[in-house]
Amino acid sequence: MLVLLAAFITLGGTTSCKSKKKLAKEAAEAEYKAKVSEAVRDLTAILNDETVWTLEEKENRVQTIKDWNLKNAEVDDLLFQVEKKLARERAQANQKAEEERRAAEEAAKAAEAARQPKNVLEKNFASIASSTSTTQANRIINETLTLFASNNVPVLIIISQAGGFNDYDRPTTIEDYLNYLKDQKVNRNSVYNLKLNDDGKITEVELIKK
């Protein structure tokens, strides 16, 4: 009786161990299949642009799938295609980012240049000359005069640079010159040189015939 009991226990134990291994194997296979399925699904979606993921999210997803190391031909093929696609997208994104950075840099430079007294003057001279009313012209004149140390800052106009030296028109003042632009409605001169004081105010203007 005892012998029969021992044999039953021994047989029973062996059968149980085999069943557990089988279950574990089946579970592993199921998990593998699920991962393969998930990988195929996600990679296909990425390939067909059917996700709402950002480029970073797609790259992270691909890295996760690669880390699974599934060794599946279909997944490997999809990975190859998706990595190529994402590399292209990354290059485009980098190029776009670089273009945006350059554009921002150029915009900042242009904004800085526009704030330079010379450019402000050029713009305001043109605006005064093309003003459609006296009120508008006077507003720009008053705005422009704030750039100067005084309304009597001298304005020299170069009419010729022949023979290695400058010939000038009769000197005037900035206030008179700005009014001249308003009256004549023609901007004939460009800013050639400016002198500024320590406060950044203009103390002398040299113009040249266009």
Place this chain on the structure above:
Amino acid sequence: MKKILAMLAIVLFVGNVMAQEEEISFERKQAIDSLALEKVRDLSKYIKIVGSKETAWSEANRVIDRAEELFMSNAEIGVSSVASNNIKYYKVRPYLEHLMRLNYDRVEIEWYNIEYVSDLQRQPDGTYVGVITIFQTFRGYDKEGNLAYKDTTKKDITVYVKRKETQIGGRMIGFWDVLLGDMRVKETANK
């Protein structure tokens, strides 16, 4: 005799050198020619502003000051009429003030064909003198908007250009001072 000849040679040489120094290049002369024409064009715009009934009194007075600066101190401007053979001459400021007060509801003044009739020529004192001719059309309208008076006048303006110097910012600046002289009426027509 030798001494006299030597002195004569020196005088001729120095005179020649001075004459060369006084001559200006073609480019510089062109710049002066253009500058003088530009002053006449500036005057045409000032006259238009002063004559316009839409110009505010204060603006017109400011412009009269600027226009007056273009002229020599005793310059005169001729005024003619198709109704009379008389030509009246006014000093610049009275002329412009008279223009400002003309009894029309609307005034149109246009200058055209502004050009040299006599090129700028260097005078012994170094001043360049020339004559610029202009054609002026004048139209005066009454309150009903009807044309009340019109004429076209040909006028000659004598132009004086002189080299001057002034000190600005601690340095000497050489400049060409253009001044307008008399503005003489040459022809007046009812057109």
